[in-house]
Amino acid sequence: MKMNITIKDVAKKAGVSISTVSRVINDSKPVTDEVKQKVLDVIKETGYIPNPLARSLVTKKSQLIGVIVPEVSDSFVNEILNGIEEIAKMYDYDILLANTYSDKEQELKSINLLRAKQVEGIVMISWILDEDHINYIQNCGMPATYISKTARDFDIYTVSTSNKEATYDMTNYLIGKGHEKIAFVMTSQDDTVLEMERLSGYEKALSENNINLDNSLIKHGGTTYEGGYKSMKELLEDGIIPHAAFVTGDEAAIGAINAICDAGYKVPEDISVTGFNDVKIAKMYRPKLTTVYQPLYDMGAVAIRMVIKLINKEPIDGKKIELPYRIIERESVIERKK
Amino acid sequence: MKMNITIKDVAKKAGVSISTVSRVINDSKPVTDEVKQKVLDVIKETGYIPNPLARSLVTKKSQLIGVIVPEVSDSFVNEILNGIEEIAKMYDYDILLANTYSDKEQELKSINLLRAKQVEGIVMISWILDEDHINYIQNCGMPATYISKTARDFDIYTVSTSNKEATYDMTNYLIGKGHEKIAFVMTSQDDTVLEMERLSGYEKALSENNINLDNSLIKHGGTTYEGGYKSMKELLEDGIIPHAAFVTGDEAAIGAINAICDAGYKVPEDISVTGFNDVKIAKMYRPKLTTVYQPLYDMGAVAIRMVIKLINKEPIDGKKIELPYRIIERESVIERKK
DNA sequence: CTGAAAGCGCTAACAA
DNA sequence: TTGTTAGCGCTTTCAG
Numbered sequence: 001m002k003m004n005i006t007i008k009d010v011a012k013k014a015g016v017s018i019s020t021v022s023r024v025i026n027d028s029k030p031v032t033d034e035v036k037q038k039v040l041d042v043i044k045e046t047g048y049i050p051n052p053l054a055r056s057l058v059t060k061k062s063q064l065i066g067v068i069v070p071e072v073s074d075s076f077v078n079e080i081l082n083g084i085e086e087i088a089k090m091y092d093y094d095i096l097l098a099n100t101y102s103d104k105e106q107e108l109k110s111i112n113l114l115r116a117k118q119v120e121g122i123v124m125i126s127w128i129l130d131e132d133h134i135n136y137i138q139n140c141g142m143p144a145t146y147i148s149k150t151a152r153d154f155d156i157y158t159v160s161t162s163n164k165e166a167t168y169d170m171t172n173y174l175i176g177k178g179h180e181k182i183a184f185v186m187t188s189q190d191d192t193v194l195e196m197e198r199l200s201g202y203e204k205a206l207s208e209n210n211i212n213l214d215n216s217l218i219k220h221g222g223t224t225y226e227g228g229y230k231s232m233k234e235l236l237e238d239g240i241i242p243h244a245a246f247v248t249g250d251e252a253a254i255g256a257i258n259a260i261c262d263a264g265y266k267v268p269e270d271i272s273v274t275g276f277n278d279v280k281i282a283k284m285y286r287p288k289l290t291t292v293y294q295p296l297y298d299m300g301a302v303a304i305r306m307v308i309k310l311i312n313k314e315p316i317d318g319k320k321i322e323l324p325y326r327i328i329e330r331e332s333v334i335e336r337k338k
Numbered sequence: 339m340k341m342n343i344t345i346k347d348v349a350k351k352a353g354v355s356i357s358t359v360s361r362v363i364n365d366s367k368p369v370t371d372e373v374k375q376k377v378l379d380v381i382k383e384t385g386y387i388p389n390p391l392a393r394s395l396v397t398k399k400s401q402l403i404g405v406i407v408p409e410v411s412d413s414f415v416n417e418i419l420n421g422i423e424e425i426a427k428m429y430d431y432d433i434l435l436a437n438t439y440s441d442k443e444q445e446l447k448s449i450n451l452l453r454a455k456q457v458e459g460i461v462m463i464s465w466i467l468d469e470d471h472i473n474y475i476q477n478c479g480m481p482a483t484y485i486s487k488t489a490r491d492f493d494i495y496t497v498s499t500s501n502k503e504a505t506y507d508m509t510n511y512l513i514g515k516g517h518e519k520i521a522f523v524m525t526s527q528d529d530t531v532l533e534m535e536r537l538s539g540y541e542k543a544l545s546e547n548n549i550n551l552d553n554s555l556i557k558h559g560g561t562t563y564e565g566g567y568k569s570m571k572e573l574l575e576d577g578i579i580p581h582a583a584f585v586t587g588d589e590a591a592i593g594a595i596n597a598i599c600d601a602g603y604k605v606p607e608d609i610s611v612t613g614f615n616d617v618k619i620a621k622m623y624r625p626k627l628t629t630v631y632q633p634l635y636d637m638g639a640v641a642i643r644m645v646i647k648l649i650n651k652e653p654i655d656g657k658k659i660e661l662p663y664r665i666i667e668r669e670s671v672i673e674r675k676k
Numbered sequence: 677c678t679g680a681a682a683g684c685g686c687t688a689a690c691a692a
Numbered sequence: 693t694t695g696t697t698a699g700c701g702c703t704t705t706c707a708g
Contacts, residue, residue, distance in 0.1 A: 006701055017679045022703060049454040053395050054701030058684045073416040081410045085437050094455060096432050099423045116387045225622055254622050281619055284563055284592050344685055355695045360687060392685035395700045
């Protein structure tokens with residue numbers, strides 16, 4: 001368990017040159033079996049580990065990928081992170097993590113910071129994406145993927161699920177269950193693209209079923225627990241009692257359910273509620289949450305795989321990857337009695 | 339936004355030697371204001387960023403700290419991670435994350451892997467700690483802190499909260515509420531130290547109140563949601579209906595509550611339940627969970643700060659840091675009617 | 677197949 | 693105060 005054994009030490013001890021040692025550890029060039037074995041023995045004996053810093057310096061490959069996230073403790077984020085981490089390790093990459101707390105400044109700064117740290121690529125998760133982000137990502141001079149619920153219209157690599165369709169489907173599902181007055185609690189105001197995609201899915205389903213759009217049913221509360229709670233509370237306090245609430249985030253949905261319960265109503269008996277993402281807690285909460293399943297782990301896996309491919313200049317089929325979603329029926333929605 | 343500008347380029351452009359440039363970027367040695375300004379200008383103009391790899395190679399400081407965790411998506415873990423990340427950044431360190439999925443092999447391997455990656459120190463979170471871990475940590479040749487719910491008796495740096503006392507207090511609290519038949523659902527069998535500490539706290543409280551220890555009330559189900567659910571289900575199916583259940587983990591506690599509800603009992607009316615950790619979900623679930631608060635963020639912050647101090651050979655007061663805990667009374671425990 | 681030597685970008689003596 | 697130079701540990705020509 002010593003340190004500081006260098007390639008030199010190994011070379012000397014094995015009676016060969018350092019280039020030969022280098023060749024065997026990378027098997028980059030042919031080496032006689034005999035010599036090879038000898039070197040291998042010495043390596044094992046001394047416990048030599050090549051210094052990746054020195055290696056990176058010459059190869060210009062740091063084996064590092066930067067991951068920018070709003071917050072590790074967000075369940076949407078950390079389930080994705082699991083996928084990122086595992087695949088990265090599989091390809092011998094390490095992850096440099098940057099928490100931004102959804103601060104745009106921080107997000108932009110992180111890109112530079114990570115680049116300075118010599119990462120070879122970047123995976124970014126962010127709730128909100130505007131032109132500054134796009135510019136930064138496009139000009140950062142290295143492979144970058146953006147994991148999002150949206151961003152289909154920007155010319156950057158993204159992995160996502162189809163929001164418009166998912167929102168449309170879920171709204172339809174709710175309508176199919178007899179609900180007409182459907183509250184829609186979504187991300188905060190500033191996220192224009194996601195906003196539009198989701199809203200259009202919601203509106204489309206409504207109009208196809210000849211239900212008038214009622215703007216007072218739409219809330220921009222954000223996707224946090226608190227946001228969901230507050231939005232629903234406001235709705236109820238304004239005397240608006242929807243048949244169902246479609247909350248575009250599981251934690252927010254649970255916040256909404258709690259707000260409903262605190263106001264003396266019952267879920268799903270009085271008001272049905274659905275979430276989005278199918279995060280761990282969706283199964284743990286009671287009533288179990290009916291929600292839109294997204295393959296979070298896979299989204300992370302695909303995104304990191306994409307940057308690795310980009311780094312290695314492997315062919316990629318398309319800049320946009322959309323992963324499938326599906327509605328998971330659990331207990332928070334029931335048929336409305338008319 | 340170009341790359342590949344090196345210290346040489348800056349030196350040439352500023353008409354000085356590279357050492358002078360090095361001096362101004364590190365302000366390690368005095369440089370004439372005039373020259374300094376000139377260099378600074380060129381740096382700004384070219385957008386030069388020093389290559390940390392090259393720097394690390396010579397200074398032997400990678401500015402990297404390895405963090406070994408069972409799983410990022412565990413809420414106990416990621417709330418700690420927030421603290422680690424933030425403080426690390428504050429001291430200009432980056433985090434190399436290693437997920438182990440609680441596999442001992444992986445944990446041990448990760449220590450070596452991270453060392454190979456030239457991290458200057460390690461923070462490790464692990465549910466279970468045995469002598470192999472201790473040996474590895476002690477012999478890894480670099481500063482390491484262990485964040486745990488236990489490990490007071492090992493000669494390594496740890497940050498934790500006092501388990502025995504917390505368990506004792508919570509048990510007493512439950513007894514004070516009139517509960518006598520108190521189920522105790524804890525970590526899985528193999529975690530001897532934590533096991534002992536917690537059990538002894540539980541037993542102490544019981545015996546001081548003249549309540550006989552009933553081993554059939556003790557379950558080693560682990561701290562996952564599933565573990566808690568299963569343990570409680572088994573208990574109930576064995577015809578054991580406790581007055582209260584003390585589950586040493588919030589997610590597991592919620593699992594237990596669900597098992598109780600699924601069996602047709604009510605929480606807290608029929609059975610009171612408490613958790614441990616006060617993780618985010620404890621406030622989100624209904625009934626809100628009565629639990630033992632632990633300063634998770636602070637635990638991470640303290641641990642990483644400790645490692646950084648160790649790296650810089652700053653003085654440290656004691657190898658063991660115990661952070662305060664406290665019982666948070668919410669809704670999952672009520673007074674037992676006799 | 678193997679070794680010598682150059683150099684990755686930087687810091688840190690050592691001179692000047 | 694500044695420049696020159698020798699490495700840090702490694703990979704990679706280039707000869708042999």
